[in-house]
Each structure stands twice: as structure tokens, then as C-alpha cells.
Amino acid sequence: MPQAASTSPFLALLGGFIVELRAAGLPVSLTENLDAMEAMQCIPLCDREAFKYALAATLVKNHAHWRAFETVFEVYFSLRGEEYKLLDDGLADNADLSELSEAFSAQRFEGGDDDFMSAEQLAEMLFQALLRGEAMMMRAIARQAVRRYAGMEPARPVGGTYYLYRTLRNLNLDGVLERLMEQVRHDNPQNLTPLGEKLERDEFEDRISQLRKEIEAEIRRRLVADRGVEAMAKTLRKPLPEDVDFMHASREEMMAVRSAIYPLTRKLAARLARKRRHGRKGSLDFRNTIRHSLSYGGVPAEPKFRHPRPAKPEIMVVADVSGSVAAFARFTLHLVYAISNQFSQVRSFVFIDGLDEVTGLFEGVDDIAEAVNRVNAEADVVWVDGHSDYGHALEVFWERYGKDVGTKTTVMVLGDARNNYHDPQAWILKEVEHRARKVFWLNPEPEAYWDTGDSIVSEYGVYCDGVFEVRNLRQLEKFVDNLA
Amino acid sequence: MSFSFADVGAVRKGLADVQYLADEGITGVVYLAERLQKPVLVEGPAGTGKTQLAKSVAEAIGARLIRLQCYEGLDESKALYEWNYKRQLLRIQAERQSNDAESDGMWQHIEDDLFSEDFLLTRPLLEAIRSQDPVVLLIDEVDRVEVETEALLLEILSDYQVSIPELGTVSASQIPLVFLTSNNTRELSEALKRRCLFLYIDYPNLEREKQIVLAKVPGVGDSLADQVARIVRLVRQMDLKKAPSVSETLDWARTLVLLGVEHIGAETASETVNILLKYRSDIDKALKEFASCEEDFEVASSS
Numbered sequence: 001m002p003q004a005a006s007t008s009p010f011l012a013l014l015g016g017f018i019v020e021l022r023a024a025g026l027p028v029s030l031t032e033n034l035d036a037m038e039a040m041q042c043i044p045l046c047d048r049e050a051f052k053y054a055l056a057a058t059l060v061k062n063h064a065h066w067r068a069f070e071t072v073f074e075v076y077f078s079l080r081g082e083e084y085k086l087l088d089d090g091l092a093d094n095a096d097l098s099e100l101s102e103a104f105s106a107q108r109f110e111g112g113d114d115d116f117m118s119a120e121q122l123a124e125m126l127f128q129a130l131l132r133g134e135a136m137m138m139r140a141i142a143r144q145a146v147r148r149y150a151g152m153e154p155a156r157p158v159g160g161t162y163y164l165y166r167t168l169r170n171l172n173l174d175g176v177l178e179r180l181m182e183q184v185r186h187d188n189p190q191n192l193t194p195l196g197e198k199l200e201r202d203e204f205e206d207r208i209s210q211l212r213k214e215i216e217a218e219i220r221r222r223l224v225a226d227r228g229v230e231a232m233a234k235t236l237r238k239p240l241p242e243d244v245d246f247m248h249a250s251r252e253e254m255m256a257v258r259s260a261i262y263p264l265t266r267k268l269a270a271r272l273a274r275k276r277r278h279g280r281k282g283s284l285d286f287r288n289t290i291r292h293s294l295s296y297g298g299v300p301a302e303p304k305f306r307h308p309r310p311a312k313p314e315i316m317v318v319a320d321v322s323g324s325v326a327a328f329a330r331f332t333l334h335l336v337y338a339i340s341n342q343f344s345q346v347r348s349f350v351f352i353d354g355l356d357e358v359t360g361l362f363e364g365v366d367d368i369a370e371a372v373n374r375v376n377a378e379a380d381v382v383w384v385d386g387h388s389d390y391g392h393a394l395e396v397f398w399e400r401y402g403k404d405v406g407t408k409t410t411v412m413v414l415g416d417a418r419n420n421y422h423d424p425q426a427w428i429l430k431e432v433e434h435r436a437r438k439v440f441w442l443n444p445e446p447e448a449y450w451d452t453g454d455s456i457v458s459e460y461g462v463y464c465d466g467v468f469e470v471r472n473l474r475q476l477e478k479f480v481d482n483l484a
Numbered sequence: 485m486s487f488s489f490a491d492v493g494a495v496r497k498g499l500a501d502v503q504y505l506a507d508e509g510i511t512g513v514v515y516l517a518e519r520l521q522k523p524v525l526v527e528g529p530a531g532t533g534k535t536q537l538a539k540s541v542a543e544a545i546g547a548r549l550i551r552l553q554c555y556e557g558l559d560e561s562k563a564l565y566e567w568n569y570k571r572q573l574l575r576i577q578a579e580r581q582s583n584d585a586e587s588d589g590m591w592q593h594i595e596d597d598l599f600s601e602d603f604l605l606t607r608p609l610l611e612a613i614r615s616q617d618p619v620v621l622l623i624d625e626v627d628r629v630e631v632e633t634e635a636l637l638l639e640i641l642s643d644y645q646v647s648i649p650e651l652g653t654v655s656a657s658q659i660p661l662v663f664l665t666s667n668n669t670r671e672l673s674e675a676l677k678r679r680c681l682f683l684y685i686d687y688p689n690l691e692r693e694k695q696i697v698l699a700k701v702p703g704v705g706d707s708l709a710d711q712v713a714r715i716v717r718l719v720r721q722m723d724l725k726k727a728p729s730v731s732e733t734l735d736w737a738r739t740l741v742l743l744g745v746e747h748i749g750a751e752t753a754s755e756t757v758n759i760l761l762k763y764r765s766d767i768d769k770a771l772k773e774f775a776s777c778e779e780d781f782e783v784a785s786s787s
Contacts, residue, residue, distance in 0.1 A: 032678060035681075039519075042519040050512045053512035061677040062682075063528075063668075195715075195748070195753065195774065202714065270669040271670055
């Protein structure tokens with residue numbers, strides 16, 4: 001096996017693979033690289049799964065990076081060869097097509113000519129394969145479907161999603177799911193409970209998502225064969241969940257961020273609680289030391305210290321929840337409430353051009369995500385036209401809640417400070433700062449965009465103790481960590 | 485150097501013999517750990533069999549399991565070694581009574597003697613290193629110790645040795661297989677991660693969970709195990725605070741066997757769901773989910 005591993009094309013491929021992992025943001029150190037090389041010598045290279053896990057175990061040390069790893073792996077080490085070259089779409093060119101229909105012709109298509117299969121026949125085979133959950137069959141069908149429907153052409157500058165869409169549209173998987181369910185109902189008409197039906201549906205959905213993955217893999221393989229490994233890896237490169245920009249995240253990326261936030265809050269809470277307990281060595285407690293010296297015959301062998309207990313801050317979150325920055329406000333609220341036991345009190349206010357207190361929605365709720373969703377639905381934040389008006393929102397805040405801002409209060413304002421050319425009323429922030437312990441402004445826009453167009457962040461910024469750019473989870477975590 | 489496992493398949497078989505059903509990732513990493521002589525850092529949700537993996541590997545290769553349970557405030561006297569100072573005191577006192585300890589030569593003698601192996605109390609890490617027979621070292625919940633304490637582990641993990649200032653360096657007589665588990669409540673240091681192979685154990689897929697239920701729950705039928713696995717998958721797909729773990733799945737399956745349930749309906753599921761889920765809000769969600777199935781049923785039957 002060492003001979004196989006030391007041949008240079010393989011090393012070059014592995015080297016490129018690691019460079020690409022680093023480009024995707026994974027911290028791969030030199031020792032880990034060497035470990036991977038060493039691991040390769042113990043693993044039979046023909047076993048693709050073992051190979052993949054060996055690479056993962058040595059190179060990826062954080063589960064959140066698994067997806068990024070998998071994408072790069074699929075691109076670099078996918079099956080390829082002549083048969084994946086993009087050919088003109090002659091229907092008779094397929095070796096596996098005949099193989100496929102052979103497998104089935106015995107049961108279904110007696111007498112059907114092997115080389116030519118109609119769309120209906122393919123659909124029927126798909127249906128049967130899904131019904132029985134035959135993985136090999138599904139793979140073959142995925143390959144066939146891509147060849148037939150995706151309409152891939154060499155060097156065409158279209159992304160993989162376009163081909164995926166075309167293939168899926170032709171397969172009509174929703175329809176297939178309905179048919180499968182009907183089949184199940186037909187097979188056992190009397191003893192199918194609703195729960196059982198739901199479970200069956202789950203099973204089929206699972207199989208269909210398997211099929212989708214096969215189709216995606218097939219398309220990717222063909223694109224790699226067409227465009228080359230590096231180019232493909234570059235197009236597929238996506239930011240890690242903690243680096244996703246709140247303001248420009250796609251739906252899928254949002255999902256990733258949302259699932260990343262829960263472990264993050266847990267970690268943050270544990271870290272802060274620990275920080276409170278430790279690292280706060282105070283001055284010598286003379287009385288206590290003498291008391292404990294009694295057990296050592298009057299020798300102060302065990303010095304005791306006073307542990308100061310710093311007061312927990314009160315937090316007021318004032319968040320802009322208008323369109324573009326809503327996601328940012330949601331994540332920040334989520335994070336602040338998740339660690340709310342680090343604060344003596346948390347109050348939250350949301351605004352667009354009107355302002356509403358939403359503290360009540362979070363009280364006694366142990367599902368924060370749910371409460372955050374309710375904020376969107378229930379808060380009364382529109383005053384005139386539903387365009388952000390920081391001036392008016394601050395005015396309302398000052399009028400109604402200004403008296404509650406005290407010396408222990410830390411005020412956090414969340415928003416991009418794009419005021420739609422309304423009156424900024426920055427004097428209010430000055431008053432708030434005067435009274436509060438700290439005032440922070442968190443801006444989800446990149447710093448380069450501040451004060452361009454209708455953004456007036458520095459006008460408010462002069463009255464804040466700090467203005468921070470918070471565009472992703474990494475920055476948010478850092479800020480909240482310093483807050484408590 | 486002989487290895488306990490000839491190839492990846494042997495790992496799977498060895499673990500299956502002791503009732504641990506491993507998937508491809510687990511077997512691959514365990515195999516590599518032995519070949520490369522590297523520790524394995526195991527992460528994953530609670531109750532997916534991280535600790536059990538170390539126990540099962542120990543059982544499979546017939547090694548002794550040495551376990552170090554981590555907690556906040558763990559220090560080297562609990563993890564590595566400690567001088568048995570009571571015995572040292574006794575030694576000094578005995579010396580004082582029998583001799584005139586004023587002379588320098590005598591004192592030198594005592595001092596050498598005091599810091600010999602006779603007065604050393606070995607703690608799990610040192611014990612694993614010094615053991616003559618094969619051992620599996622399990623460092624459980626390593627994320628509970630402080631970052632500073634983590635550094636204690638580094639020497640042992642990379643070089644399999646412990647330095648004791650008074651004695652010198654103790655090297656391993658045989659390389660133990662090391663497993664570290666973490667619930668990921670904090671980010672472990674880069675230095676620690678770099679020295680380990682990383683293994684993430686997630687919730688098992690449908691087929692594997694069913695096999696686990698069949699293997700671990702006596703008296704469970706094939707159809708019941710299948711239903712259990714399917715319903716657990718349904719529950720895990722919901723947006724929950726804490727998804728049911730494998731051990732909770734097993735508890736649930738055991739309960740159903742005890743209750744003599746053959747076929748799980750929505751009603752049975754609702755009555756026993758508190759074994760799977762431990763948070764009020766999660767239970768409510770699950771009940772709602774089951775209830776919605778029930779309504780469908782009424783609509784369907786009336787039409």
C-alpha cells in the first residue's frame with residue numbers, strides 16, 4: 001500500500017484537496033496533513049467510505065465543518081472516467097441502460113426492446129425502485145435521468161442547480177410520492193393507522209431525498225469531468241455556518257445558521273458561568289485565613305481569598321426588525337435570551353417606525369426559537385408606513401421606557417441605522433447614554449458601507465460606548481462574550 | 485508490533501460480538517486509531533454511545549478499561565499522580581525516632597527515599613501508562629475541565645509519557661488505546677484536537693437504530709423494533725430542544741415490551757412519550773404531532 005500512496009499523481013491530488021479545504025475555511029494544520037498521509041497507508045484505497053472517514057478523522061476536527069468537507073471530498077474523489085464525459089444526447093449510447101432494463105425486463109417489460117425505453121417506462125421503474133427501496137436501482141435511475149433530462153452541454157456556463165431543477169421537474173417526485181402513498185393504502189386498506197401512514201410517508205420521503213442526493217452527485221460528477229476539479233470546487237465553495245453573512249444569507253444558509261446557534265448558546269452559557277466562578281481572585285480574607293489556620297496548629301497554611309461578586313448587568317435590547325436586518329435581530333435576541341441567566345434582567349424592544357416591548361413573549365418560555373418567531377408575528381411595530389424610522393422609534397422608547405434606564409443598564413441597539421432620511425433625533429441617544437451604564441450599537445452591515453446613502457450610524461455612534469460590526473455568528477459570539 | 489484488528493471488517497465484527505453495532509465511520513476510526521497509535525476524540529449528542537464505544541472496544545480486545553471522569557477542578561493530583569504524603573510523614577517520623585537525624589548524610593538518604601516509587605500514588609493516566617497488560621484509557625467528558633487543565637493531557641496523548649520532576653520521565657510500556665469523549669459544551673483547544681483523530685457519533689439511521697433495539701432489548705419483535713425506530717425518527721425530525729437519544733429509544737422499547745404492546749398506535753405513543761422526551765415543550769410538540777395524525781384518521785373514517 002505505501003507504493004500506491006507515494007505515487008505522485010495521488011499525492012498531488014491529496015495536496016490539492018487540502019489546499020481546497022483550507023480555502024473553504026477549515027483550519028488544517030501541517031501535522032494533520034501528515035497524519036492524513038500516514039492514515040492513507042493503513043487504509044485500502046479501493047474502499048471509498050473508509051478512505052473518506054480516514055481523511056475526515058485526521059483533517060476535520062469540528063462537526064460543523066463536516067458539510068464543507070463532504071462537498072470538497074465529493075468533488076475531488078468522485079468516480080470519474082470516460083463514461084461521465086458529456087456526450088451528445090443519443091439515447092442508444094448507454095451501457096447501463098440496457099443493464100437497467102435487463103434487471104427489470106424479467107419482471108415487467110417482457111418483450112420490450114432493451115435499448116429504447118420510454119419516459120413512462122423510466123417513471124415506472126423509478127416508482128418500483130422507490131417502493132422497494134432498492135439503492136442500486138435508484139442510483140442507476142438517477143444516472144439515466146440526468147443523462148436524459150438535465151440537458152447538460154459541455155462548457156455551458158450554467159450552475160449545477162439549473163440541471164438539478166430540470167431533472168427534478170421531469171421526474172415529478174411529488175407526484176411519485178402521492179402514487180407511492182396510494183399504493184400503500186391500496187396494499188393494506190384496513191389496518192393502516194394514521195400514524196402508520198405518516199411513518200410510511202416519512203420512509204418514502206427519506207428514499208426520495210436519497211434519490212435527490214444521487215442525482216446531485218451525478219450532476220456534480222459530470223460537471224467535474226467537464227470543468228476540472230479546481231474550478232468546480234471553487235464554484236461549490238460556501239462559507240462555514242459561523243461565517244455566513246446575516247444580511248445576504250440564502251434560505252439554506254439560514255437553516256445552517258439556525259442549527260449552529262443552539263450549540264453556540266450552550267457553549268457560551270457554560271463558558272460565561274465558568275468565567276463568573278473562576279478567575280475572580282480577590283484580596284486576602286484575613287479573618288477566614290486565621291480561622292482555617294487553626295487546623296494547622298496556627299500556621300496560616302491555607303490562605304483564603306475574598307471572591308468579589310460583580311453585579312450582573314441589566315440588558316435592554318432595542319432591535320430594528322425591518323426586512324433586511326430582521327434575521328440579524330432574531331439571532332441576537334436568541335443569543336441574548338439564551339444566556340439571560342448571566343444578566344439580572346433582560347428587556348427587549350423591537351421597532352420599525354413604531355416601537356413595542358416584547359419582553360413578555362420570552363417570559364417563562366423554554367423554547368426561545370418559538371418566542372422569537374412570535375416576536376415577528378405579534379409585535380406592533382408599524383407606525384406610519386413600515387419603513388425604518390430610528391428617530392421616531394427612539395422617541396417612543398424615551399417617552400415610555402426612558403425612566404427605566406438606570407446606572408446598571410446596558411443598552412444594545414441593533415440595526416443598520418438606515419433612517420430613510422427621517423429626523424435622526426440623536427439627542428435621545430445622548431440622554432440614554434448619560435443615564436445608562438453602557439450603550440452599544442451593533443450594525444450588521446460591513447463597515448465599508450457605514451454612512452453611505454441614508455445610513456447615519458456615526459451620527460448615533462458618537463453617543464455610544466462602542467459601535468460594532470456584527471455580520472456573522474463569529475462576531476456576534478465575540479461581542480456577547482465580552483458583554484457579560 | 486501486533487494489532488488486535490486485522491482490517492476494518494474485523495473491527496466491525498469484534499464490536500458486533502460485544503453487542504455494539506458500529507457504522508462505517510466508527511469502525512474506520514477505531515481501526516485507524518490502533519494503526520496510527522493516536523487517541524480518538526469522540527463528540528456527538530448525549531446518549532449516542534460515546535462512552536459505550538470505549539467500553540465495548542476494551543471488551544472486544546480483552547483489555548482493561550481505565551476511566552478518568554473529568555469534572556471542573558480536576559487537577560494533576562487526581563488525574564496523573566500524587567505523592568503519598570501521609571506515608572512520607574510516617575517515614576520521616578520513624579526515621580527520627582530510630583536515629584539521630586541531624587547528620588547530613590542521613591537526611592540525604594531519607595530525601596532520596598521519600599520520592600521513590602514506593603510513595604507514589606498512581607492516578608488513572610499514570611496507571612494507564614505503566615500498566616503491563618493491554619489497557620483502554622477512557623477520558624470521559626473532557627470538555628468539563630478548564631482549558632489550563634487540558635494541557636495536562638497533551639504530553640500523555642502525543643508521546644505516551646508522563647514527566648514527574650522528582651522521578652524523571654515514565655514512558656509507556658505498551659501504547660494504550662485512548663478515547664476522549666466530549667459533549668461539546670466548549671471548544672476544545674487546538675493543541676488537543678490536533679493530537680487526536682476526530683470522530684463524530686450522530687444519531688443512528690433508521691436501519692442501525694432498529695438493529696440496536698433488536699440487539700439490546702430482550703423480547704422485542706422485528707416489527708415492534710421497526711416501528712420504534714420509525715417513530716423515533718419522526719420525533720427527531722421535529723424541532724426539539726433535546727432530541728431523543730439512543731438510550732432513551734432503548735428505554736422506550738423496553739417499556740413497550742413490558743406493556744405488551746405489539747402495534748404502536750398514536751394513543752400508545754402519546755401515553756409513553758415522556759420516556760423519550762424530557763422537556764415539557766418538547767412533549768407538547770410531540771403530542772400535537774401525534775394528535776394531528778389522529779384527526780386525519782377521523783376525517784378519513786367519516787368520509
